[in-house]
Amino acid sequence: MVSTLEPQAKIEMARKRRLLPQGMGATLPALILVLVFFVLPVVALLTRSFTEPVTGLQNYVELLGSSTYLKIFFNTFFVSALVTVISLLVGFPVAWALAIMPQRGANIVFGIVLLSMWTNLLARTYAWMVLLQRTGVINKTLMSLGIIDTPLVMVNNLVGVTVGMTYIMLPFIIIPLYGVIRKIDPMILQAAALCGATRWQAFRAVLLPLAMPGIASGALMVFVMSLGYFVTPALLGGTANMMLAELIAQFVQSLVNWGMGGAAALVLLIVTLSLYALQLRLFNAAGQGRA
Amino acid sequence: MKTTTAIASLALFLGVSGPSLAADLVFTSWGGTTQDVQKSAWADKFTAAAGVKVLQDGPTDYGKIKAMVEAKGVTWDVVDVEGDYAIQAGDKGLLEKLDFSVIDKTALDPRFVTDYSVGSFYYSFVIGCNKDAVKACPMSWADLFDTAKFPGKRTFYKWSAPGVIEAALLADGVPADKLYPLDLDRAFKKLDTIKADIVWWSGGAQSQQLLASAEAPFGSFWNGRLTALAATGVNVETSWAQNITAADALVVPKGTKNKEAAMKFIAYAASPEGQAEMAAGTGYAPTNVKSPALMDPAIAKTLPDQQTASQINADMAYWAKNRDEIGERWYAWQAK
Numbered sequence: 001m002v003s004t005l006e007p008q009a010k011i012e013m014a015r016k017r018r019l020l021p022q023g024m025g026a027t028l029p030a031l032i033l034v035l036v037f038f039v040l041p042v043v044a045l046l047t048r049s050f051t052e053p054v055t056g057l058q059n060y061v062e063l064l065g066s067s068t069y070l071k072i073f074f075n076t077f078f079v080s081a082l083v084t085v086i087s088l089l090v091g092f093p094v095a096w097a098l099a100i101m102p103q104r105g106a107n108i109v110f111g112i113v114l115l116s117m118w119t120n121l122l123a124r125t126y127a128w129m130v131l132l133q134r135t136g137v138i139n140k141t142l143m144s145l146g147i148i149d150t151p152l153v154m155v156n157n158l159v160g161v162t163v164g165m166t167y168i169m170l171p172f173i174i175i176p177l178y179g180v181i182r183k184i185d186p187m188i189l190q191a192a193a194l195c196g197a198t199r200w201q202a203f204r205a206v207l208l209p210l211a212m213p214g215i216a217s218g219a220l221m222v223f224v225m226s227l228g229y230f231v232t233p234a235l236l237g238g239t240a241n242m243m244l245a246e247l248i249a250q251f252v253q254s255l256v257n258w259g260m261g262g263a264a265a266l267v268l269l270i271v272t273l274s275l276y277a278l279q280l281r282l283f284n285a286a287g288q289g290r291a
Numbered sequence: 292m293k294t295t296t297a298i299a300s301l302a303l304f305l306g307v308s309g310p311s312l313a314a315d316l317v318f319t320s321w322g323g324t325t326q327d328v329q330k331s332a333w334a335d336k337f338t339a340a341a342g343v344k345v346l347q348d349g350p351t352d353y354g355k356i357k358a359m360v361e362a363k364g365v366t367w368d369v370v371d372v373e374g375d376y377a378i379q380a381g382d383k384g385l386l387e388k389l390d391f392s393v394i395d396k397t398a399l400d401p402r403f404v405t406d407y408s409v410g411s412f413y414y415s416f417v418i419g420c421n422k423d424a425v426k427a428c429p430m431s432w433a434d435l436f437d438t439a440k441f442p443g444k445r446t447f448y449k450w451s452a453p454g455v456i457e458a459a460l461l462a463d464g465v466p467a468d469k470l471y472p473l474d475l476d477r478a479f480k481k482l483d484t485i486k487a488d489i490v491w492w493s494g495g496a497q498s499q500q501l502l503a504s505a506e507a508p509f510g511s512f513w514n515g516r517l518t519a520l521a522a523t524g525v526n527v528e529t530s531w532a533q534n535i536t537a538a539d540a541l542v543v544p545k546g547t548k549n550k551e552a553a554m555k556f557i558a559y560a561a562s563p564e565g566q567a568e569m570a571a572g573t574g575y576a577p578t579n580v581k582s583p584a585l586m587d588p589a590i591a592k593t594l595p596d597q598q599t600a601s602q603i604n605a606d607m608a609y610w611a612k613n614r615d616e617i618g619e620r621w622y623a624w625q626a627k
Contacts, residue, residue: 068623133506134444155506156490239449239491239625247622252354254450255618 045252046269049262059263069247073267076244079158079233080226083165087173087222088215090166095177095214100186110178117171125235128164129155132236160236161243165226172225173218180214181207220279224272244268316552319348320371323495324519328572329371329411333560336568340559343552353380356544360385365546368553369560371411373452374403377540378611381407387543393554398581399561402604408540409561410578412569415534415595415602416454419512422526424505430530435509436462436485446501446510449491451614451621453537453605455482458511461533461603471606475617479624491625502527514595515574531598537605538578570594 049059063069094113098106116124131137132154139151154160184207192202208215230245237243244264251261318334320326326349334345351370359365372380380386386407396404403410418435420428425443429435435445436459447455456473459481465474482489490507492498495516501507502517503525514529521527541560543553559565566577567585576596577583583591591597610617 066623068626072626129500133504135504135506234493235497240627242626247626250618250622253352255615255622256353256357257615257619258354258357 042265045258045262046266047262048258049260049266052257052259052262059259060267063260063263063267069264072242072244072247075241076227076268079161079165079241079243080223082158082162083169083226084219084223086162086166087169088219091170091173091177091218092211092215094170095174095181098174098178099181099184113171113174116167121168121231124168125164125232128160128167128236132160132163155236156238158237158241160238161233161241164232164236165229168232169222169225172221176218176221177211177214180211184210216279216282220275224275227268227272315344315346316368316549316556317346317348317366318369318371318556319351319367321351322349325412325495325515325573325575326371328569329560332568332572333556333565336565337556337559341552341555343556345556356380356385360545363546365544365548367544368547368549369556370542370544371539372408372542374408374410374538374540374607375453375605375610375614377408377542378405378607379614380542381405382611385545387545387547387550387553389543389557390554394558394561396561398563398579400578400580403538403540403578405540408542409557411539411541411560412566412573412575413536413538413578413595414575415514415531415536415598416448416458416511417514417517417534418509418530418532419502419517419520420509420528420530421502421505422528424508428528428530429509431532432458432462433464435511436481438485438488441509443509444488444490444507445485446490446492446498446507446512448498448511449493449625451618453607453610454511454535456617456621457535457603457605467533467601467603470603471609473609473613473617475620479620482624513575518574518593531601533601533603534595534598535603535605536595537607 050057052059094109098109101109129136133139134151134153134155136154138154139148142148143151154163188206188210189202192206193199197205228245229243230249233241233243234246245268248261248264248268251257251264318329320329326347330345330347334347337343338345348367351372353372353376356367356370356372359367377386388406389409394409396409399409400413403413418429418432422428425441427441429437429441429445434441447458456475456478457470459478460470460474461467463477463481465477490501490510492501492510495513498510498512499516499520502510502512503520503523514534517527517529521529541557543550543557547553560569561579563577563579563581563585566579567582569575570577570582571586571590574593576594577586583594583596595602
């Protein structure tokens with residue numbers, strides 16, 4: 001099987017390689033558009049990080065030498081990692097359920113997931129604010145049931161940011177996971193059971209490795225998106241949980257210090273691109289390993 | 292150098308292809324209910340009188356103003372900015388000088404007039420309290436900083452701007468006439484004592500939400516937002532003791548193609564009628580001293596210009612000179 005597929009795949013790849021340069025002409029206007037409206041302004045801002053107020057690395061020295069800014073970097077990675085882990089823990093069972101559900105049920109659940117994605121981000125964030133605040137629905141319910149005496153503090157802190165961002169990121173992890181899990185042949189799990197694997201062994205040794213590409217791509221997407229997130233941390237987090245995107249906005253908009261803003265943006269960009277490169281490498285390695 | 296050219300050509304391209312015609316005036320402000328009133332009180336009336344269409348844009352963004360002026364592609368003709376920024380931007384050459392042969396400044400409150408700006412409206416930071424949520428309301432800045440006497444969350448303006456630092460110093464016992472230059476070390480030390488109990492509001496709507504829901508049952512607010520909240524039926528107590536005034540200003544970014552129309556627009560906005568209607572609609576005070584006479588006395592007496600007994604004017608010139616330095620320290624302190 002494998003040996004007959006391989007030449008075909010090669011032909012396919014070669015065809016694609018030829019197609020790309022031929023099709024380039026048609027994409028030229030789009031490429032120019034991207035270059036002029038996206039690449040140039042970004043490069044212009046990033047360049048300022050080395051030239052304002054004077055030429056040199058002073059912005060980077062200030063950014064990486066201050067405990068406050070380092071704390072913001074740490075916050076950014078910490079919150080992103082936390083959101084990624086929780087999204088995975090919540091998203092995996094949902095994706096799994098979607099994959100094994102009858103199609104009609106799956107469509108309904110999928111609809112709910114997608115619908116939340118299409119609702120305005122600000123509206124969703126404010127909705128969480130109303131739910132989580134001291135006088136919000138959750139606190140009022142818990143207090144009237146006598147479970148707690150004093151309201152829990154769930155907004156303007158880490159809890160608020162994590163809950164709000166996890167909710168927004170969930171579809172981005174459920175969709176790739178669903179795609180991968182659905183392709184896993186249920187017979188394989190049956191085979192594992194027949195061979196004497198416990199449920200936990202079947203999950204760990206069979207399902208999890210097979211779902212790994214989906215887990216990896218979903219997790220990385222959520223992590224990278226979280227790194228640059230602005231609205232939700234700004235509204236649901238306190239100033240002590242400030243993230244990098246907020247810092248950049250402050251530098252660019254209110255302090256009008258584009259040198260520092262550019263420096264912070266470049267650091268974020270480098271981290272994001274490195275992670276992306278890492279993922280590509282891991283993925284290609286994994287993909288080849290399976291073929 | 293190259294990047295500047297790139298931005299310039301980009302802006303030029305945008306300017307040419309943009310939807311606004313050269314004859315239309317673009318007015319930019321902060322959005323929300325304040326800009327709604329600026330539109331109805333100034334823009335619509337100005338259009339009717341002068342025949343110049345006024346397009347609304349926003350929110351005000353100092354980064355954008357700098358970018359437009361540097362790239363020589365100014366698309367904002369009149370902008371509502373904070374008073375201290377207006378002074379700083381004028382000094383940095385980002386603004387057109389105002390033409391006071393068109394704008395009549397004889398009746399304008401001189402506190403809010405510079406070569407580059409006139410007051411758009413002025414407001415006070417006052418102490419607001421949700422009377423239904425607490426037994427006693429803080430009535431002074433010292434009360435608001437006293438977590439033993441007034442336990443619970445309190446809300447303050449999130450951004451670095453005149454107001455909170457002054458309040459901290461007043462609460463710490465600094466006499467009103469000795470506020471400036473601001474003793475930042477002392478202010479931050481005082482703020483440290485209540486930091487864990489502060490909920491920050493970043494916009495007027497959020498401040499109202501926090502107070503109405505009693506998420507933060509008291510705090511420092513723009514006076515107009517409290518007036519509006521009280522009108523919706525929330526039981527609001529306002530203390531004007533040592534209310535701290537700051538103003539927004541109207542400015543014209545340097546290099547606008549509509550300079551003449553921009554001056555006429557500002558002349559209307561700053562006129563007794565323009566200021567009176569703006570004040571009536573927002574609860575902020577007029578910057579034209581002839582406006583109160585044109586207003587419903589019942590409304591006029593709720594405005595900051597009637598609360599001068601213990602009023603403190605934030606020193607805009609001081610802020611203009613130090614706003615970058617204070618800003619960096621402020622945000623670093625918040626994030627700590």
